[in-house]
Amino acid sequence: MTTYTTAGFNTSTFEEVTFGLVSEAEFPELDFTVNWREQNGIFNAAFDSDADTISIDGLSFTENSPYRDVYFVRYDWDTDKTTFVLNLYDQVTMTGYWVLLGGDLFDISQASTFYSQVTAGTASNPLPGTGFASGEALPFADIPNVVETENDLFVGTDDADWGATGVGEDTLLGNGGDDTLNGESDNDSIEGNAGHDVLAGGSGDDSLYGGSGDDDLAGGPGTDLLDGGIGNDRYVLSDENDTIVETANTGDTDRVAVAMDYTLPDFIEELELLGSDGYSATGNALDNLLIGNRGANSFEGGAGDDTMAGRGGNDTYYWRDPGDVIVERQGYGTDTVHVFGNAQAPAHVENMIVHGTGDFILSGNAMHNRIDGEAGNDLIAGGLGNDNLFGYAGDDTLIGGEGRDTMRGGSGSDTYYGGSNDTVFEEINDPGIDRYYSAQNHLSGSELRGIEILVLTEEYSFTRYAYLDGGDNTVHGSEGRDRIDGYSGDDRLEGNGHHDRLNGNSGNDTLLGGNGHDTLEGGSGDDLMSGGGGNDLYVVESEGDRIVESAGGGNDTVETRINYHLAPTLESLELYGLNATVGIGNNGDNHIRGTQYNYSYNPQVDYVLRGQGGNDSIVSRNGDDRLYGDAGNDTLSSDWGNDRLFGGSGDDSMRAGHGNDTLQGGEGADTMDGNYGQDTYFLDNVGDVIEGEGNGVSSQYIDTVYTSVSVDFNAMQAQIENIYLQGTEDLNIARHNQGRLSGELRGNAGDNTLDGSARAIDVMLGGLGNDGYVVENKRDVVIEGANAGQDGVLSYVDYALAAHVEQLQLGGNANINGFGNGLDNAITGNEANNILGGREGNDTLTGGAGEDSFRFDRALGPDNVDTITDFSRNADVIQLHSNVFTALAGMAGGTLDAAALRGGTAAMDADDRIIYDRNTGQLFYDEDGTGAADQILFAVLSNTTLVNETVFEIL
Numbered sequence: 026m027t028t029y030t031t032a033g034f035n036t037s038t039f040e041e042v043t044f045g046l047v048s049e050a051e052f053p054e055l056d057f058t059v060n061w062r063e064q065n066g067i068f069n070a071a072f073d074s075d076a077d078t079i080s081i082d083g084l085s086f087t088e089n090s091p092y093r094d095v096y097f098v099r100y101d102w103d104t105d106k107t108t109f110v111l112n113l114y115d116q117v118t119m120t121g122y123w124v125l126l127g128g129d130l131f132d133i134s135q136a137s138t139f140y141s142q143v144t145a146g147t148a149s150n151p152l153p154g155t156g157f158a159s160g161e162a163l164p165f166a167d168i169p170n171v172v173e174t175e176n177d178l179f180v181g182t183d184d185a186d187w188g189a190t191g192v193g194e195d196t197l198l199g200n201g202g203d204d205t206l207n208g209e210s211d212n213d214s215i216e217g218n219a220g221h222d223v224l225a226g227g228s229g230d231d232s233l234y235g236g237s238g239d240d241d242l243a244g245g246p247g248t249d250l251l252d253g254g255i256g257n258d259r260y261v262l263s264d265e266n267d268t269i270v271e272t273a274n275t276g277d278t279d280r281v282a283v284a285m286d287y288t289l290p291d292f293i294e295e296l297e298l299l300g301s302d303g304y305s306a307t308g309n310a311l312d313n314l315l316i317g318n319r320g321a322n323s324f325e326g327g328a329g330d331d332t333m334a335g336r337g338g339n340d341t342y343y344w345r346d347p348g349d350v351i352v353e354r355q356g357y358g359t360d361t362v363h364v365f366g367n368a369q370a371p372a373h374v375e376n377m378i379v380h381g382t383g384d385f386i387l388s389g390n391a392m393h394n395r396i397d398g399e400a401g402n403d404l405i406a407g408g409l410g411n412d413n414l415f416g417y418a419g420d421d422t423l424i425g426g427e428g429r430d431t432m433r434g435g436s437g438s439d440t441y442y443g444g445s446n447d448t449v450f451e452e453i454n455d456p457g458i459d460r461y462y463s464a465q466n467h468l469s470g471s472e473l474r475g476i477e478i479l480v481l482t483e484e485y486s487f488t489r490y491a492y493l494d495g496g497d498n499t500v501h502g503s504e505g506r507d508r509i510d511g512y513s514g515d516d517r518l519e520g521n522g523h524h525d526r527l528n529g530n531s532g533n534d535t536l537l538g539g540n541g542h543d544t545l546e547g548g549s550g551d552d553l554m555s556g557g558g559g560n561d562l563y564v565v566e567s568e569g570d571r572i573v574e575s576a577g578g579g580n581d582t583v584e585t586r587i588n589y590h591l592a593p594t595l596e597s598l599e600l601y602g603l604n605a606t607v608g609i610g611n612n613g614d615n616h617i618r619g620t621q622y623n624y625s626y627n628p629q630v631d632y633v634l635r636g637q638g639g640n641d642s643i644v645s646r647n648g649d650d651r652l653y654g655d656a657g658n659d660t661l662s663s664d665w666g667n668d669r670l671f672g673g674s675g676d677d678s679m680r681a682g683h684g685n686d687t688l689q690g691g692e693g694a695d696t697m698d699g700n701y702g703q704d705t706y707f708l709d710n711v712g713d714v715i716e717g718e719g720n721g722v723s724s725q726y727i728d729t730v731y732t733s734v735s736v737d738f739n740a741m742q743a744q745i746e747n748i749y750l751q752g753t754e755d756l757n758i759a760r761h762n763q764g765r766l767s768g769e770l771r772g773n774a775g776d777n778t779l780d781g782s783a784r785a786i787d788v789m790l791g792g793l794g795n796d797g798y799v800v801e802n803k804r805d806v807v808i809e810g811a812n813a814g815q816d817g818v819l820s821y822v823d824y825a826l827a828a829h830v831e832q833l834q835l836g837g838n839a840n841i842n843g844f845g846n847g848l849d850n851a852i853t854g855n856e857a858n859n860i861l862g863g864r865e866g867n868d869t870l871t872g873g874a875g876e877d878s879f880r881f882d883r884a885l886g887p888d889n890v891d892t893i894t895d896f897s898r899n900a901d902v903i904q905l906h907s908n909v910f911t912a913l914a915g916m917a918g919g920t921l922d923a924a925a926l927r928g929g930t931a932a933m934d935a936d937d938r939i940i941y942d943r944n945t946g947q948l949f950y951d952e953d954g955t956g957a958a959d960q961i962l963f964a965v966l967s968n969t970t971l972v973n974e975t976v977f978e979i980l
Contacts (some may be wrong), residue, residue: 195213197216202219204218212230217234217236222238226244230249232250236254244260249267253270258279263284265287269293278295279292283298285304287305300318301320303322304320306325306333314331323340323343324340325343330350334352351371354373360376362377363380365380366385387405391408397415398419407432420439507521508528509526511548518534518535525544529550539557553571565589580597581594583595586601589608591615606631612639614641630648631650632648637655637656638657648666652679654679655674658677661679661680662682665684667686671689675691677693681698682700684702685705687704694710695712701726702726703727708736715730727747730745738764745760746760750773756772757780768785771792772793776795779797782801786806790809794813796814797819798816807830815832817834824842826846828846832851843859843862848865853873855875856875857874858875870893876900878901879891881963887962903948913979918979926938927941928941929942931951
């Protein structure tokens with residue numbers, strides 16, 4: 026039985042006190058109420074709770090349960106009846122106890138009250154009410170009036186105990202089971218004994234004894250003694266003066282975990298660094314495991330085959346024993362290993378430094394390594410990454426391997442083997458003879474300073490070489506791809522048989538490419554360049570440069586910053602820079618390109634590029650350029666700027682870019698595309714084609730075509746706004762029917778047909794000749810001059826003839842109307858129901874199929890007599906406007922009165938107003954019948970059909 030002493034109760038007040046009993050961590054809080062009451066001179070302490078049964082692992086526990094993993098709790102008077110105590114029993118047979126959980130989860134059900142018999146007595150100071158937070162254990166400092174400053178003794182069971190003693194120099198004995206014991210403050214003694222125990226000393230100078238089992242011992246602040254005993258124990262140290270007691274040859278594996286610099290004591294196998302600061306970890310004579318934290322740690326294994334593992338940070342390793350193993354992960358900082366003999370850098374370690382005076386062999390790994398040699402004749406190989414190799418003193422051999430390596434041999438006669446893209450730095454004033462075997466793609470003069478012997482390896486592609494002085498040099502390239510820079514002087518550079526790049530730089534140089542696709546840059550000076558076989562590129566910078574090429578020697582190109590005319594055996598020309606503005610081809614099939622480095626040049630370069638003979642490809646960039654294809658089937662292409670493209674003879678293809686461009690195909694069937702901007706086209710062949718639908722989205726882009734041939738832009742699918750016919754031929758033009766922007770169509774001196782867009786407003790000017798207009802938009806405008814031929818309109822919408830146009834034909838099958846002008850017009854309806862009105866002039870009206878109306882609404886007279894060619898009394902009507910036929914005003918809104926119609930040649934009574942002579946088809950208007958006014962002829966029905974009063978509609 027374990028006893029905890031509390032202050033006594035004031036039994037005279039019979040206070041009701043509520044407190045909580047809490048089991049081990051993770052178990053819910055159990056609240057109790059202690060009721061003090063007197064009955065027959067006896068005081069009773071009643072425990073009121075919410076349960077009468079506790080179920081553990083499916084077994085039911087009550088007051089008299091015999092099971093060992095529970096405690097039984099009750100309050101009692103002590104022997105002298107002055108102090109009330111809390112007693113915990115392992116097993117009881119009497120009543121009046123509460124069951125306290127010893128280690129397992131439980132369920133609570135039903136409500137009940139337990140009573141404890143208490144002997145009468147007197148005490149002072151009432152017990153204050155309190156409760157325990159969930160997760161605490163019983164008993165602790167939170168139990169009312171527990172005297173924490175005592176030196177307590179905690180004796181556990183053979184099960185898993187949990188104990189913490191608070192203030193005082195306490196003794197905690199775990200006995201059996203996996204115990205968790207915490208001494209908290211002061212100098213405590215804690216023994217775990219059997220089981221896997223967790224022991225914490227807390228503050229103070231504590232002694233922790235693990236006993237048998239795999240134990241965790243944490244001394245806490247203070248100078249602690251930690252003895253794990255038998256088993257694989259873990260020590261957590263907080264003070265460098267802590268002492269660990271372990272014995273040799275136990276077969277166990279013990280670990281120390283610290284957040285400070287630490288050297289393992291004897292008989293401890295493993296060291297773990299805690300926290301995030303950088304510390305040093307040093308092993309002992311055993312085979313140690315040293316584990317870092319995320320800081321910058323330093324590891325040294327000592328004797329034995331050790332494993333050293335960083336966990337992040339820039340770690341440093343001292344690798345003295347070949348049996349040591351370094352474990353690093355990629356991305357865990359930039360790490361350095363110090364070695365003392367031949368070595369290969371461990372995986373994921375970046376830097377390696379050798380110590381000693383021997384001749385060492387050092388090699389890297391897949392990382393970007395830095396490897397430092399010493400004073401001997403070292404062999405250093407970089408591995409796969411972008412490595413930095415330092416030989417220092419001695420005759421060193423440095424091998425870059427894969428990656429972009431940097432090699433510094435230091436003093437001595439050093440030998441370098443470069444991989445691809447390596448850099449060598451050598452002592453310029455060093456008396457040694459340095460040799461460089463290079464398979465590089467690129468070398469500059471600064472990279473070769475201090476190198477006395479350069480060997481170009483044939484199995485690689487060497488693409489650049491620079492001399493170190495300004496003399497007249499001769500360089501023979503390898504069988505690979507060479508780049509040779511002559512620097513200053515009159516140099517002779519030979520590329521041999523591969524794809525070489527030769528640069529003479531300053532001086533009057535001779536550049537010989539040999540076979541292969543070579544690039545020859547003469548540089549300043551008057552240079553002689555000969556590419557030999559292959560597709561060669563010549564860079565010309567001086568008017569005195571001379572190119573020697575044989576016919577059939579490949580497809581050769583000249584790049585130049587000056588105006589240039591291609592020699593007969595050259596194929597391509599490219600101008601760049603600000604001073605080259607004129608490029609001219611030859612009679613072959615040339616590719617001519619005017620370009621600039623970027624689009625930001627100010628001012629822009631305006632090129633003149635001419636192909637001459639052959640099927641040429643000519644390209645320009647920004648600037649207002651002029652491109653001439655001349656003879657042949659040429660391809661012309663421009664980009665930014667207001668460019669002019671002239672195809673010349675042949676079937677040419679021309680495409681402009683941004684800007685207001687002019688495209689003129691010339692002879693042949695040409696294809697043209699102006700792209701963005703307000704472009705102008707010249708067509709002179711029925712095979713000419715304008716590609717692209719046209720931008721036509723914004724009013725700022727209005728394209729114009731000048732054509733001397735008939736063009737149907739519907740078939741061409743090109744949305745052109747302005748179309749102007751040239752010459753005197755009879756030509757026809759049709760805008761794209763879906764064109765969205767207003768446009769202008771203008772004829773020539775011939776007989777033209779002008780057809781506008783249905784979606785846009787067209788202004789059509791026929792000019793001289795007998796012209797025809799197709800109107801598909803009510804807002805279309807037709808402009809004709811007086812005496813400019815017999816002109817006609819085909820309209821698919823309501824339409825009134827413009828001035829000087831003689832004929833109108835209604836098209837389609839919609840109910841639309843047509844009206845004339847002051848001329849003698851011919852107006853014809855369509856198959857639908859039309860209203861036709863000649864207005865002024867002696868007009869001819871033909872309704873066609875459908876129920877047509879013939880309107881008379883202009884002043885009558887001998888110059889305004891219309892002829893109706895196909896009047897049908899069963900379908901058609903004649904509309905007479907009361908503003909003109911004033912005597913009919915009373916009939917407005919209806920048909921003619923029967924009494925007002927007279928057949929014959931003259932009125933017979935005062936009511937006659939309309940006289941119809943069927944013999945001649947003439948219609949007369951008589952405003953007063955047989956009165957004094959004369960009848961007026963206003964229409965002729967040429968088919969002399971029968972009529973009655975119902976065919977006349979009064980408006």
